[in-house]
Amino acid sequence: MTVLRHGLMTAVAVGALTLALPVASFAQDVKNPGVLVHAADDEATTLDPAQVEPGEGGETIILQVYERLLDIGPGSPDLIPALATEVPTDDNGLISADGLTYTFPLRQGVVFHDGTPFTAHDVKFSWDRAMTMDLPEGNAGVLQDMIASTEVVDDYTFRVTLNRPSASFLNSVVIAMVASVVSQDAVEANGGVEAGAPNIFMAGNMVGTGPYKFVVWNRSENLQLEVNDDYWGEKANLDVRIEIGGDPDVRVLGLRAGEYDTIETDPSFVADLEGAEGVTIYNEGLLLEPLHIGFNLNIPEGALPAGDTIPTDFFHDPRVRQAFNYAFDYEAFLNGPLAGYGDFNTHYIPVGIFGYDPEAPRYNKADPEKAAELFKEAGYWDDGFTVSVITEEGNLFALMSLVLKDSLAKINPKFNVNVMAVAETVFDDAHAQDPLEYAMWAKNADPAADPDAYMRAYVHPDGEWGQVHGFANGYRDPAKVAELIEAASVELDTDTRAAIYSELQTMLYDDPMWLIGAQEGVVMAHRDWVQGFQMQPLWPRPGLKFALLNK
Numbered sequence: 001m002t003v004l005r006h007g008l009m010t011a012v013a014v015g016a017l018t019l020a021l022p023v024a025s026f027a028q029d030v031k032n033p034g035v036l037v038h039a040a041d042d043e044a045t046t047l048d049p050a051q052v053e054p055g056e057g058g059e060t061i062i063l064q065v066y067e068r069l070l071d072i073g074p075g076s077p078d079l080i081p082a083l084a085t086e087v088p089t090d091d092n093g094l095i096s097a098d099g100l101t102y103t104f105p106l107r108q109g110v111v112f113h114d115g116t117p118f119t120a121h122d123v124k125f126s127w128d129r130a131m132t133m134d135l136p137e138g139n140a141g142v143l144q145d146m147i148a149s150t151e152v153v154d155d156y157t158f159r160v161t162l163n164r165p166s167a168s169f170l171n172s173v174v175i176a177m178v179a180s181v182v183s184q185d186a187v188e189a190n191g192g193v194e195a196g197a198p199n200i201f202m203a204g205n206m207v208g209t210g211p212y213k214f215v216v217w218n219r220s221e222n223l224q225l226e227v228n229d230d231y232w233g234e235k236a237n238l239d240v241r242i243e244i245g246g247d248p249d250v251r252v253l254g255l256r257a258g259e260y261d262t263i264e265t266d267p268s269f270v271a272d273l274e275g276a277e278g279v280t281i282y283n284e285g286l287l288l289e290p291l292h293i294g295f296n297l298n299i300p301e302g303a304l305p306a307g308d309t310i311p312t313d314f315f316h317d318p319r320v321r322q323a324f325n326y327a328f329d330y331e332a333f334l335n336g337p338l339a340g341y342g343d344f345n346t347h348y349i350p351v352g353i354f355g356y357d358p359e360a361p362r363y364n365k366a367d368p369e370k371a372a373e374l375f376k377e378a379g380y381w382d383d384g385f386t387v388s389v390i391t392e393e394g395n396l397f398a399l400m401s402l403v404l405k406d407s408l409a410k411i412n413p414k415f416n417v418n419v420m421a422v423a424e425t426v427f428d429d430a431h432a433q434d435p436l437e438y439a440m441w442a443k444n445a446d447p448a449a450d451p452d453a454y455m456r457a458y459v460h461p462d463g464e465w466g467q468v469h470g471f472a473n474g475y476r477d478p479a480k481v482a483e484l485i486e487a488a489s490v491e492l493d494t495d496t497r498a499a500i501y502s503e504l505q506t507m508l509y510d511d512p513m514w515l516i517g518a519q520e521g522v523v524m525a526h527r528d529w530v531q532g533f534q535m536q537p538l539w540p541r542p543g544l545k546f547a548l549l550n551k
Helices: 024-029 058-065 122-134 171-174 183-186 200-204 250-255 266-273 316-325 330-335 368-378 396-411 422-431 451-458 464-469 476-490 492-509
Strands: 004-006 010-015 017-022 035-039 070-072 077-083 101-105 147-154 156-164 212-218 222-227 239-243 280-284 289-295 385-391 417-424 440-444 514-520 524-527
Touching: 004 212, 017 396, 035 147, 035 156, 035 250, 101 289, 122 147, 122 156, 183 200, 250 266, 250 524, 266 280, 266 396, 289 316, 289 396, 289 464, 316 368, 316 396, 330 396, 330 514, 368 396, 385 396, 385 422, 396 417, 396 440, 396 514, 417 422, 422 440, 451 464, 451 492, 476 492
Parallel strands: 035 239, 385 417, 385 440
Antiparallel strands: 004 010, 010 017, 070 077, 101 156, 147 156, 212 222, 222 239, 280 524, 289 440, 289 514
């Protein structure tokens, strides 16, 4: 148990839960009574579950307004019922013997915010709609990759048939924001569904079943939600106003002044907030978003920034990729920019996710002698090299890139990393290129509740980044990597599945496609008057359900 005392408040942290316990005389100082004011670090690009990109700001809003068949509670990674009344299992007979068919009994008496009743037809419509629209910026692929068909059994029973058994369907598909249930009546009354085209109404409006109703989106200023008094479950306590796009200094000053109740933070905020009167810093657990630097093995000829001297097949050599991992000063990054909040994890199965093997080999301490040996073997020691890494400016990604730059320069002054820290919009455009015109980029992963999501996106040679980065050009045995990932995805015996992931982690240590600087620690700052504070890294960032909070 951790006890933090600031001003007239005592905050008690027990496990993954922090409770702010106010004294009676402090209540009169609460600002904005009746409204929770949250300061976000960016603005949504869309509010439509069928269009939102994983990890994008719109997912925060979708989490509050829309619901899915299942959910994850605040205190554990276990699935719980939401619009479905039961979690399908082998034992309750809701998963067929062949592992292909999932049946979801649905909650009755639920009403959409437009007053229309919720039924199984809305679930089928929502999932089929996302797959029909199939927007490039969206996440329909997680549905398309697994689902063979959807079926309305009756008004309150929904059935899904998969194209192959999946150990991750419930954790990676059913709880994804793209699987949120929208009102069929609202969509059909406002543009309907068109393949390959966004719905303008749904991108800026929301009609869900959740504890909050959408009120207004004042672009570049704020977004407002109100309590849904007709909610089927436990009602929210406060209306919500999300302030958009304040830079770190604005968020810190606003929290200290009490104008914000919660703010989106990272470990770099701690120095400015620690000891601030009336502020609690929650710092339990790890985010499931490894901070990484990607290696590009699919660089177009002539595309690299001026000044880069590496050949386009620079990262094809596993010795070079290993050398970068051995060179990086992990402790400097963890104890510097991350202020000690985090852990070392050089595999793409984060600590806290099923399948993570603490006994697998990992890079967690700089080994400059080993790095030098590998660079010499690969033929880059005498002449050195210059290589650029593109990243967003003013954040942990840029600082991680600078740590890499310093780490390599200490090994050999002829090794130069050009850190191209650019505005977020510039980075997003560069990051979306295929093929990518940079040898390296720095960011973080999208969180997931199942290892298959990480393996497919960040490891599989034919996965999202495997294709863009040309992993098949560098893996010693790309077919074996793919085979193991596919085997783990359909393996329903947990011990066997864990053993497959353990084997993969050992292979990926020897054949890394990423430099993972650290797994960032959870850090969230809020006013002491916020009651019932709970954070769940498996919910879209910032990992808060506003309906649980009061003040």
